[in-house]
Amino acid sequence: MTHTATTPGGPETRPGSAGAVGAGSAAGSWLRRHRGRAAIGAAAAVGLAVVVSTQLAPKGDSLPLSVHNAGPDGARAVSEILARHGVAVNDVESFDDALAALSDRPDATLLLYDRSGFLDRSRLEELAASAGRLVLVTPRLGSLTALDTGISQAGVVPESTALLAPGCGLSGPAAAGTVSGTGGFLYDGGTVCYRPPGSAAGLLAGTDDGGLTVLGSTALLNNGGLDEHGHAALALRTLGSSEDLVWYLPGLGDAAATESTQTLDDLAPDWVAFLGPWLVFVAVLAIVWRGRRLGPLVFEPLPVVVKAVETAEGRARLYQDSHALDRARDNLRAGTLVRLAQALRLGSQATADDVVQAAARHLGRPATDINGLIQERPGTASRLVHWSQELDKLENEVRTR
Incomplete structure (x- = not known):
């Protein structure tokens, strides 16, 4: 005879009870880890059930005084x-x-x-x-x-x-x-x-x-x-x-349909045939008269103050976006010559050669070096940046001596 082992004072051990306890604890652990998803799934299931029951429920109508309308205006x-x-x-x-x-x-x-x-x-x-x-x-x-x-x-x-x-x-x-x-x-x-x-x-x-x-x-x-x-x-x-x-x-x-549907011409009075074209003619004359009085469009400057730095930065971005190296070089060259002429007190009538010669005498450098720097044509954006830095250095040397 086979005896089942028991623990004094404890419950009798039955086959399969340990597996059931393990499955229950695993399910509880899974619910604790995924309680957010479980709540969302339960809410979605309830919502789906409500929608399905609503769609399957017998429907009435919304006509006033309809015997199938259960609303306030139904009957x-x-x-x-x-x-x-x-x-x-x-x-x-x-x-x-x-x-x-x-x-x-x-x-x-x-x-x-x-x-x-x-x-x-x-x-x-x-x-x-x-x-x-x-x-x-x-x-x-x-x-x-x-x-x-x-x-x-x-x-x-x-x-x-x-x-x-x-x-x-x-x-x-x-x-x-x-x-x-x-x-x-x-x-x-x-x-x-x-x-x-x-x-x-x-x-x-x-x-x-x-x-x-x-x-x-x-x-x-x-x-x-x-x-x-x-x-x-x-x-x-x-x-x-x-x-x-x-x-x-x-x-x-x-709704009872009539035998022949009347058109707009049938409904309009007889005088419309004469008054209509006359009104169109008068409207065209009014358009021509008023249109000529308006005149061409005129551009008017607005009283807006823009900082010089913002203008320079905005123009520089436009030159950069359009890859206008020549236009940027010409502006830098012209600005350098104007500022050098002011620093050397040459006057507004001085030419580029006059500015180069005066700068060479002032700095004690060959005129060909200064003329080569000013007349250089940078081919890349990086060289344009370095060239502008060299022009700025030349201006600083002229001002400090």
Whole structure:
């Protein structure tokens, strides 16, 4: 029989336990050495997971009053509340889909929010004839004129009026109570509710037969304002009167195209054909007249003081960059002759030979040596530097003797 050795008072040694401890300590040591990289990797993994989950999550849209928009200006909340109360909300994306949905549901209520005025008169009349009830949200003047229901625009709600009371006999507004009038539009005609003080127009207007209701504010239906005051109750009573609700937000694809597009020539009045060329002729004459008065460009020296050292260094750098050895030699030679003539008091009319002869007599040196030095033509930049140093030495000898 084989016995396992044990240490008195210590744990029993099991096969493989030492290897497990060694692997754990190695992993801990690696994490301690690379804790910075490990933290960056963990953060990157979390960020990647968030991005992937965001991309894979179901998305809505950002259209105002869209039933798929969960933002403050969307209408997902009111659509879900209507669904809980037994109203089937049918979201349609085009004019044809809206007609098809209304033909299958003749008693349905149609919510129409045509904020850009894409629908023309014929399409608006067709929708109104197909719907059991029509609810217009902030309609444009053209839409109201096309429907010819007696309701018209009447301005905006005054900024001083924050809350509006029903003030009418309709059961829906009376049950909902006060609503917010901030940023809303006023309408007149038919039965008017939510009138500001001293105004005959209101935030809500409807026809006497109840077939058309106009709401003057999107805040009565959107997610951001639905939980305020009586907005939710008013939305339920206005949109939930029938079991089916067709929700239609017209888009650019619903705009009716005309048979022939007018050009600029068609839109322009007749007198443009005569006035246009005349204006072009007058403009050309004005350009010629004013252009001749300007005259040529004139260079004007600016009152800027530049140190002589900066000028000399800048010119020397230009000579060096362009490898202008001859130009630099001529400037050095001319400067040396001028300074030697001043030191020997020869006057401004002295020639180069006069300066050479005077310097030779003053120094007691052969004139050929001095003339050879002054007339030398250095071929390299290094020789030019040495030659300039020899000229400077000659000037110092003339001044010191």
